[in-house]
Amino acid sequence: MGKKDKFALSKRELDVMNVLWEEGKPMIASKIPEKRPELSINTVQSVLKNLLQREFIEVADIVQSGTVLSRSYAPVITPEEYAMKYVTSEIFPFGRFASKVRYLSALFDSTENNEELIEELEKFIQERKQQ
Amino acid sequence: MALTPTSLLTCLISSALFTVLTWMLLKVDVTLKTVGRYICFFLAIIVVRMLLPVEFGFTITLSSRHILTELKELLLSGVSFGTYDITAGEVLRFIWIAGAVGAVLIRIVQHRCFVRMLERCTGYFRHDIRTIIDRINKDYGKDKHFQVLLVPQMRTPAIYGLAQPKILMPHNDYTEKELNFILGHEMMHYYHRDMLVKMLCEILCIVYWWNPIVHLLRKIIARVIEINVDCRLTAGFSNEEKIEYLECIVKSMKEGAQPKSAMMIMFASQRGSAMKQRFQCIWDNHWLDKGRKGFFIALASCLLLLVSVSFIVEADYDIDIPGTFEYPDSETSYLIESDRGYEVYIEEEWIGWVKEITEPFTELEIYKDKENITNEE
Numbered sequence: 001m002g003k004k005d006k007f008a009l010s011k012r013e014l015d016v017m018n019v020l021w022e023e024g025k026p027m028i029a030s031k032i033p034e035k036r037p038e039l040s041i042n043t044v045q046s047v048l049k050n051l052l053q054r055e056f057i058e059v060a061d062i063v064q065s066g067t068v069l070s071r072s073y074a075p076v077i078t079p080e081e082y083a084m085k086y087v088t089s090e091i092f093p094f095g096r097f098a099s100k101v102r103y104l105s106a107l108f109d110s111t112e113n114n115e116e117l118i119e120e121l122e123k124f125i126q127e128r129k130q131q
Numbered sequence: 132m133a134l135t136p137t138s139l140l141t142c143l144i145s146s147a148l149f150t151v152l153t154w155m156l157l158k159v160d161v162t163l164k165t166v167g168r169y170i171c172f173f174l175a176i177i178v179v180r181m182l183l184p185v186e187f188g189f190t191i192t193l194s195s196r197h198i199l200t201e202l203k204e205l206l207l208s209g210v211s212f213g214t215y216d217i218t219a220g221e222v223l224r225f226i227w228i229a230g231a232v233g234a235v236l237i238r239i240v241q242h243r244c245f246v247r248m249l250e251r252c253t254g255y256f257r258h259d260i261r262t263i264i265d266r267i268n269k270d271y272g273k274d275k276h277f278q279v280l281l282v283p284q285m286r287t288p289a290i291y292g293l294a295q296p297k298i299l300m301p302h303n304d305y306t307e308k309e310l311n312f313i314l315g316h317e318m319m320h321y322y323h324r325d326m327l328v329k330m331l332c333e334i335l336c337i338v339y340w341w342n343p344i345v346h347l348l349r350k351i352i353a354r355v356i357e358i359n360v361d362c363r364l365t366a367g368f369s370n371e372e373k374i375e376y377l378e379c380i381v382k383s384m385k386e387g388a389q390p391k392s393a394m395m396i397m398f399a400s401q402r403g404s405a406m407k408q409r410f411q412c413i414w415d416n417h418w419l420d421k422g423r424k425g426f427f428i429a430l431a432s433c434l435l436l437l438v439s440v441s442f443i444v445e446a447d448y449d450i451d452i453p454g455t456f457e458y459p460d461s462e463t464s465y466l467i468e469s470d471r472g473y474e475v476y477i478e479e480e481w482i483g484w485v486k487e488i489t490e491p492f493t494e495l496e497i498y499k500d501k502e503n504i505t506n507e508e
Contacts, residue, residue: 008251018254022261079253080302083283087251117406118384124410125377128370 008086009056015039016047017056021079026060026072048073132185136206136220137199137445142184145439147344149177154351163408164417168359169425172432174352180436181335181345186443199446227341234337245394248284249291255279255300258307260314267315271322279314286386290317291395293326299395303386309379312364313398319360320396328352329396354405356396361409362418377410458491465496465504473497 009017019035020027032044039047051057052073060074077085153173156162163170206220260279268274278297285301298317305313320326332349339345365373383399384406399406412418459477466473472486485492498504 011250014251014253021256022254024256079256079281080283082253083281083302087248087253087283114384117403118381121377121381121384121406121410124407125374125381128377128414129374131370 009051009082012039012043012047013051013056016044016051017075017079017082020057020073020075026074028063028065028070028072030065030070132187134185136203138186138190138443139184140199141186141443142180142439143339143342143344146177146181146348149173149180149435149439150344150348150351153177154347157351157354157408158404160408160411163412164415166424166428167412167418168355168362169428170355171359172425172429173435174348174355176432176436176439177348178331178335178352180439181339181348183440187440189441190443191441193442193444195444195446199444203446230340231337234340238333238337242394245291249280249282249297249299252280252282252299255281255298257305258310260310263307263310263314264318267311267318270315271318273322275318275321277314277318277321287383287397287399288313288317289395289397289400290320290326293330296321296326301383301386303382305379305382308375309382312376312379313383315364316360316398317396319364320356323356323360325356325360325396328356350405353396353400354408357405358409358412358418361413362416365413366416373413377413380406380410459495461494461496465498466492467498467500467504 015036016032016039019032023035029044029048030041033039033041048057052059056075056077057073058076059071061072062069063072064070153170156166156170156173206218206223208219209216210219210222264277264279275296278295280297280299281302282299283302285299287301289299291297291299296318298314300313329352332352335345336349361376365376368376380399457477459475463479464475464477466475466485466488468474469484471484473484473488473492475482475485475492488495488497
């Protein structure tokens with residue numbers, strides 16, 4: 001696993017971002033705990049402040065919520081951009097070492113070249129399409 | 132129940148035979164068409180047998196003078212490490228345990244790193260994923276919550292987790308229909324408890340880390356699990372839908388090879404003949420053919436298991452040991468002092484050791500060694 005990136009989101013921040021990403025449109029703070037009951041409104045307010053400061057979200061609009069006006073927030077970064085930028089650690093440390101033994105079982109397989117195999121499988125599909 | 136070197140050896144030999152037999156059966160398309168999913172029974176008995184390398188009260192012991200005697204003597208031969216004298220068998224046992232402990236530690240570290248990495252992953256929000264999951268759950272008559280995560284390091288979709296399942300999606304741009312196939316496939320793995328089977332295989336691989344047959348067994352089980360899920364999922368598909376499903380697998384494969392892991396089941400991780408066979412099975416779909424075959428194969432599997440635990444082969448030595456002896460006569464019987472007490476000779480023939488001289492040996496002559504007897508004579 002690589003060194004933890006200090007600019008990556010904390011668990012709570014990621015929870016709030018996930019709600020905003022899932023919703024797909026700007027949300028006001030009070031709506032977020034409705035989607036994730038484990039997040040209190042105080043936590044959400046504090047997390048939103050952090051996210052705003054770190055420019056992960058922006059104020060999209062000022063909307064009327066009941067009798068008062070509220071800010072609505074929208075993510076600045078997409079989940080794909082975030083993943084590519086911050087989730088960069090290796091999946092399996094010692095992967096190569098641990099999988100050495102598994103190469104033994106690969107001896108029992110006749111075709112190990114992935115490109116050749118894909119070509120064969122595509123040919124299989126084409127033949128079935130023409131039937 | 133007792134765990135002995137020979138019970139372990141018998142277990143290893145029988146499970147190796149069964150594994151190779153299953154592997155050969157899987158290689159033949161005709162067998163796959165006729166017995167198909169019932170191969171699971173064979174696999175189950177192999178796993179059970181490997182988890183029970185013991186001899187039971189009803190186990191019959193067979194004697195063999197071939198190989199086993201030499202092997203036993205080799206294991207009992209002494210090895211010196213400085214001032215320590217141990218047997219070759221003890222050295223092998225130490226290497227075995229150390230290897231297993233090492234394998235466990237590697238997996239624990241890998242698991243922790245993997246979980247930490249997942250904690251940093253965002254959700255997967257393409258094509259109204261929640262609605263697709265709810266619809267598939269409804270089709271399966273279940274209501275489990277599945278978390279879907281975007282994991283850029285993944286090349287192919289996978290499922291992970293026993294209690295709180297997570298579906299891990301790569302960066303690929305899948306269509307809504309392809310997502311239906313992928314999620315349906317991964318969720319079926321979860322509902323069939325395939326993760327548990329995978330964990331069980333992993334335990335076997337840790338315990339028997341040095342045994343290539345166990346790694347072959349894991350590979351066979353992974354292949355059967357995938358074919359089983361594919362065939363169940365595509366059972367009601369039209370030919371056009373089957374083609375779309377196969378194209379979805381190829382699309383996942385094109386992203387490149389994915390590092391395999393014990394922690395998850397992947398959508399398109401197999402290579403070579405396994406993948407070709409998977410395609411053939413999806414297209415033909417003989418896997419779910421019903422009939423009495425299942426009953427007979429299950430019966431045969433149980434009988435095989437019973438046979439494999441009913442016999443054990445022990446090393447036989449060329450020593451004839453009578454069960455009873457004549458009462459010692461002081462003329463022809465005597466004792467010789469030794470480190471273990473006294474060696475007993477009756478009618479000039481060595482019988483065994485005694486620690487103390489009690490009846491019926493009190494009347495016998497005691498000698499320092501064999502030479503003393505000759506001198507006195």
